Amino acid sequence: MRKSIQFIITASFSLFSVIVISLLGLLLYDKFSTTEEQSAIVSTQQIVEQVSYNLEDYVRGMTEVFKVIDGTIKNSEAIDQDTFLSELDTIMRTREDIISLSLFTDSGELLTNHPMQEIRSTIKLTEQNWFKSAVETPNHLSFSLPHIQNIYRGSYRWVVSMSKGITLMHNGVQTNAVLLVDVNFKKIDELCQRVSLGKKGYVYIIDDSAGNIVYHPQQQLIYIGLKYENVEPALKYAYGNYIDDSTGEDRLITIKTVNNIGWKVVGVSYMDEVMTSKQEVNDYMLRVLLIVLLLVVVISAIMSARISRPIKQLEKAMKTVERGDFNTGVEVRGALEVERLSQRYNLMMAKIKALMNQIVLEQEAKRKYELEALQAQINPHFLYNTLNSVVRMVGMSKNEDIIKTITSLSKLFRISLNKGQTIVTVAEELEHARHYLTIQQIRFKNKFNFTIEADEEVLACTTIKLILQPIIENAIIHGIERMVDEGCIEVRAEAVNNRVRFTIRDNGLGMSPQKLAEIIAGTFRRGSGIAGAVEASGAVGAAGVAGVAEGAGTAGISADGKGAGTAGISADGKDSGGMDRTNSTERGNAAPGRDSVSYSGSGVGVHNVQERIRIYFGEEYGLTYESEQEEGTTVTIEIPRMPAAAQGANALNLPQAGEGEGEVR
Amino acid sequence: MRYAGKLGYGFAGVAAIAAIIIVLLLIFPSAMNYFRSNSPQGEDQSRDVTLMLRQKDSDFWNTVQKGAETAAKEFGVQLQIIAPDNDDDVEGQLAMVRSALKQGTDALIVAALDDTGMSKVIDEARIPVIAIDTELTSDNVLSFIGSNNYDAGQKAGKKMIELLDGRGEVAILSIMQDDRNTEQRVHGLLDAFKHAPGIEVLDNRYCMSSPEYCQEVTGVLMDKGEVDGIVALNGGASIGAAREVERRGMSQVVKMVAFDSALEQLELLQDGKLHGTIVQNPFSMGYLGVKHAAEAMDGQEIPERVDIPTKVIDIENMFWMDNQKLLFPFVK
Numbered sequence: 001m002r003k004s005i006q007f008i009i010t011a012s013f014s015l016f017s018v019i020v021i022s023l024l025g026l027l028l029y030d031k032f033s034t035t036e037e038q039s040a041i042v043s044t045q046q047i048v049e050q051v052s053y054n055l056e057d058y059v060r061g062m063t064e065v066f067k068v069i070d071g072t073i074k075n076s077e078a079i080d081q082d083t084f085l086s087e088l089d090t091i092m093r094t095r096e097d098i099i100s101l102s103l104f105t106d107s108g109e110l111l112t113n114h115p116m117q118e119i120r121s122t123i124k125l126t127e128q129n130w131f132k133s134a135v136e137t138p139n140h141l142s143f144s145l146p147h148i149q150n151i152y153r154g155s156y157r158w159v160v161s162m163s164k165g166i167t168l169m170h171n172g173v174q175t176n177a178v179l180l181v182d183v184n185f186k187k188i189d190e191l192c193q194r195v196s197l198g199k200k201g202y203v204y205i206i207d208d209s210a211g212n213i214v215y216h217p218q219q220q221l222i223y224i225g226l227k228y229e230n231v232e233p234a235l236k237y238a239y240g241n242y243i244d245d246s247t248g249e250d251r252l253i254t255i256k257t258v259n260n261i262g263w264k265v266v267g268v269s270y271m272d273e274v275m276t277s278k279q280e281v282n283d284y285m286l287r288v289l290l291i292v293l294l295l296v297v298v299i300s301a302i303m304s305a306r307i308s309r310p311i312k313q314l315e316k317a318m319k320t321v322e323r324g325d326f327n328t329g330v331e332v333r334g335a336l337e338v339e340r341l342s343q344r345y346n347l348m349m350a351k352i353k354a355l356m357n358q359i360v361l362e363q364e365a366k367r368k369y370e371l372e373a374l375q376a377q378i379n380p381h382f383l384y385n386t387l388n389s390v391v392r393m394v395g396m397s398k399n400e401d402i403i404k405t406i407t408s409l410s411k412l413f414r415i416s417l418n419k420g421q422t423i424v425t426v427a428e429e430l431e432h433a434r435h436y437l438t439i440q441q442i443r444f445k446n447k448f449n450f451t452i453e454a455d456e457e458v459l460a461c462t463t464i465k466l467i468l469q470p471i472i473e474n475a476i477i478h479g480i481e482r483m484v485d486e487g488c489i490e491v492r493a494e495a496v497n498n499r500v501r502f503t504i505r506d507n508g509l510g511m512s513p514q515k516l517a518e519i520i521a522g523t524f525r526r527g528s529g530i531a532g533a534v535e536a537s538g539a540v541g542a543a544g545v546a547g548v549a550e551g552a553g554t555a556g557i558s559a560d561g562k563g564a565g566t567a568g569i570s571a572d573g574k575d576s577g578g579m580d581r582t583n584s585t586e587r588g589n590a591a592p593g594r595d596s597v598s599y600s601g602s603g604v605g606v607h608n609v610q611e612r613i614r615i616y617f618g619e620e621y622g623l624t625y626e627s628e629q630e631e632g633t634t635v636t637i638e639i640p641r642m643p644a645a646a647q648g649a650n651a652l653n654l655p656q657a658g659e660g661e662g663e664v665r
Numbered sequence: 666m667r668y669a670g671k672l673g674y675g676f677a678g679v680a681a682i683a684a685i686i687i688v689l690l691l692i693f694p695s696a697m698n699y700f701r702s703n704s705p706q707g708e709d710q711s712r713d714v715t716l717m718l719r720q721k722d723s724d725f726w727n728t729v730q731k732g733a734e735t736a737a738k739e740f741g742v743q744l745q746i747i748a749p750d751n752d753d754d755v756e757g758q759l760a761m762v763r764s765a766l767k768q769g770t771d772a773l774i775v776a777a778l779d780d781t782g783m784s785k786v787i788d789e790a791r792i793p794v795i796a797i798d799t800e801l802t803s804d805n806v807l808s809f810i811g812s813n814n815y816d817a818g819q820k821a822g823k824k825m826i827e828l829l830d831g832r833g834e835v836a837i838l839s840i841m842q843d844d845r846n847t848e849q850r851v852h853g854l855l856d857a858f859k860h861a862p863g864i865e866v867l868d869n870r871y872c873m874s875s876p877e878y879c880q881e882v883t884g885v886l887m888d889k890g891e892v893d894g895i896v897a898l899n900g901g902a903s904i905g906a907a908r909e910v911e912r913r914g915m916s917q918v919v920k921m922v923a924f925d926s927a928l929e930q931l932e933l934l935q936d937g938k939l940h941g942t943i944v945q946n947p948f949s950m951g952y953l954g955v956k957h958a959a960e961a962m963d964g965q966e967i968p969e970r971v972d973i974p975t976k977v978i979d980i981e982n983m984f985w986m987d988n989q990k991l992l993f994p995f996v997k
Binding site for chain 1: 683685731735928931932935936937946948949952953984986989990991992993994995996
């Protein structure tokens with residue numbers, strides 16, 4: 001199914017806008033996402049760094065504590081001195097994250113501790129990790145992993161043990177000792193909880209070497225195996241970030257190593273949280289897209305309606321023309337183009353109307369002229385004269401001439417009628433001319449000779465019938481008849497370029513320039529008496545029948561004589577009324593079309609031929625006259641060169657020929 | 666002309682209406698989502714989960730409670746914890762469950778003292794019910810979370826055989842008669858002893874989980890004759906027995922295998938007065954109970970059975986990192 005303009009415009013506009021907006025939105029969205037991800041990464045990084053600095057700070061604080069204790073021990077004379085104990089007490093009280101302080105000799109003997117707690121007898125201190133690392137690297141503060149402090153009787157606590165190997169005076173002897181400080185997770189928890197990584201995000205701490213979790217907000221769940229933290233990839237980084245999706249959610253993992261203690265702070269933030277505005281932008285973009293789509297659809301629907309409405313109106317107007325009504329004009333308002341279109345349409349309609357009228361006129365004229373030509377042929381006058389000649393010849397027993405005349409006459413009529421066809425071949429037309437000339441030659445008692453020549457190639461060409469005969473008739477009547485010498489008529493048909501040229505030359509009286517001008521003027525004036533043509537066609541039958549019936553009667557002569565008296569004589573000054581060519585029918589016909597041309601009936605023939613050629617073949621074809629007094633007249637007829645094969649195509653142009661057929665026959 | 670105009674605007678109108686419908690259709694689901702995402706938050710505040718424990722003030726059940734509380738916080742439910750004062754108050758527990766159901770709670774997690782009686786009560790419940798520690802036969806129970814007690818009994822038996830080198834007189838301190846868990850543990854224990862012909866079971870006494878009562882019973886048993894090993898099927902019993910053995914100064918002689926990991930038991934273990942204990946994972950039990958209850962309330966599928974593994978702990982392995990994590994609840 002073909003789509004309507006409206007649909008095409010609406011759809012393509014919408015599609016186009018959607019594509020453009022989507023593309024734009026996508027690009028913006030992409031850019032936005034990248035930027036937001038970047039900023040999320042940066043802010044997470046900052047948070048993690050913050051935690052890391054805080055932890056470093058904490059570690060530094062602890063180092064201070066150790067220094068203080070170390071200093072106090074060095075200053076004290078004995079470790080069980082009250083001043084020392086009160087010092088420890090002060091430290092303990094100011095720091096709630098410190099659970100216990102203990103001092104051991106490097107052989108694992110307890111020197112002092114605070115608060116006082118009994119050490120389990122079963123415990124082997126020297127095998128404890130914190131003890132070993134303190135002994136192995138003295139003067140270096142070591143941090144243990146979270147573990148259960150099991151050396152004190154009556155308590156099991158999760159602590160991080162900090163230990164350091166120091167030297168002190170014990171019983172006056174310099175002794176290596178281990179200072180142990182156990183801290184709980186309060187401070188670390190506080191440091192990690194203080195920062196915010198969204199609702200779900202959190203910070204945890206792992207041990208650098210083995211990836212053991214030092215601190216995690218869900219430490220218990222992880223310890224017991226209910227939760228799992230994928231620390232493996234985090235171990236690979238000293239500093240940086242990556243996206244982890246091991247839990248099924250995209251999480252941004254940011255890592256920062258804490259200096260000195262070999263811990264790593266790992267920040268976990270959930271992408272769907274840090275990218276919340278991403279979702280918002282997404283929604284917003286979708287909404288904008290929808291609204292734009294809505295607007296575009298509506299606007300383009302209205303716009304396309306506006307565009308297509310006048311077109312539809314035009315279509316409707318054309319439909320009325322289709323139904324045969326050529327009188328409806330179109331008044332379409334709209335875009336410039338459409339208005340112009342409607343104007344052009346109106347102009348076109350006017351032109352078509354005019355052309356149609358012209359065609360009607362031309363067809364009518366064609367019919368009229370054809371009838372005229374036919375009438376000229378079946379002219380009772382001519383018949384009468386010819387038959388008269390035959391009678392005369394019968395009297396003189398010129399049998400041969402009689403046969404010749406009658407044969408020519410019959411052939412003449414046969415070709416004239418030609419089954420009502422308008423188009424004949426050049427050969428036929430020449431044949432027609434020959435018969436006519438033969439008859440006239442006999443009638444005029446060999447007052448003239450004639451030759452008919454034709455190029456072989458033009459014989460098969462087509463022409464409209466009865467174009468030569470009127471000219472020849474003129475030549476005989478005006479050129480040869482009143483001549484003293486023997487006349488000569490040459491008829492030639494030749495091909496000139498794309499034309500067929502007929503030349504009819506006589507050596508008769510010729511014409512005065514004035515007369516020539518008159519003929520030319522008469523020839524080229526267009527006759528347009530439609531009513532006359534119709535009248536004429538109606539009269540043909542009657543006249544024709546009457547003419548034939550009255551063939552030898554006197555009534556015909558008197559009537560003709562009268563007619564000749566009125567029109568014919570004054571023009572030509574002819575005395576032989578019997579020979580006058582004009583009859584009543586022809587005159588009646590001629591009256592509206594040819595007002596002032598008053599030469600004899602010959603004018604009818606010439607004009608008729610000229611008009612018919614023009615109507616059939618166009619303005620550029622037709623008759624040319626050349627004449628000089630006492631020298632003769634040459635008439636040239638030019639028609640387009642059309643081979644007989646084209647006759648069919650030619651006939652298509654002449655649908656009225658068929659119609660005419662019935663009437664003429 | 667009129668007709669043409671109408672046609673044009675008609676199409677525009679149809680297009681506009683279509684566009685509006687499209688927009689509405691697209692907005693509608695997101696609006697629905699908006700309401701949907703809002704409603705559960707409203708529900709959260711009123712999502713009540715009742716946790717029925719076997720006993721108040723016991724290390725084991727305190728840890729269960731801790732796990733439950735952790736999960737309640739994580740999954741946003743209101744947790745109600747109820748428990749009978751003593752683990753012999755079977756009727757009292759049933760009554761408490763009945764009243765909890767009557768008062769209306771959204772989910773129930775129950776550790777039953779009397780599995781048969783409790784099953785009957787639960788049959789009438791119309792809310793998600795999850796059994797922990799003790800398996801219940803009621804069809805209303807969606808899930809059981811607990812240890813395989815038979816398996817735990819066998820582990821205890823094997824440990825005792827190992828400690829006694831396969832030869833000796835063993836006394837058993839059970840919890841109470843007709844208790845499903847006790848019976849399964851005893852069953853597993855005795856099955857393990859079948860593989861050691863040198864082990865002779867002296868007696869199987871029920872002393873609930875009261876240390877005092879169990880100390881008395883231990884005294885009676887030790888008076889009767891020579892005891893080489895004692896298997897105590899719960900924490901309280903082991904503490905009572907250990908006290909009696911220590912009182913008699915026979916800690917190095919009498920081997921003792923217990924269940925659970927109360928702080929006192931761990932002290933005993935570290936001090937060499939308890940030679941092995943079968944630990945469950947009470948924290949997980951509580952945590953998973955609440956977690957699955959919350960999930961069940963959300964209409965999610967939950968597993969029919971969650972096995973909490975048991976582990977044999979002795980002085981050698983008790984401070985291994987893994988076991989530390991299991992034995993000592995992490996406190997910040």
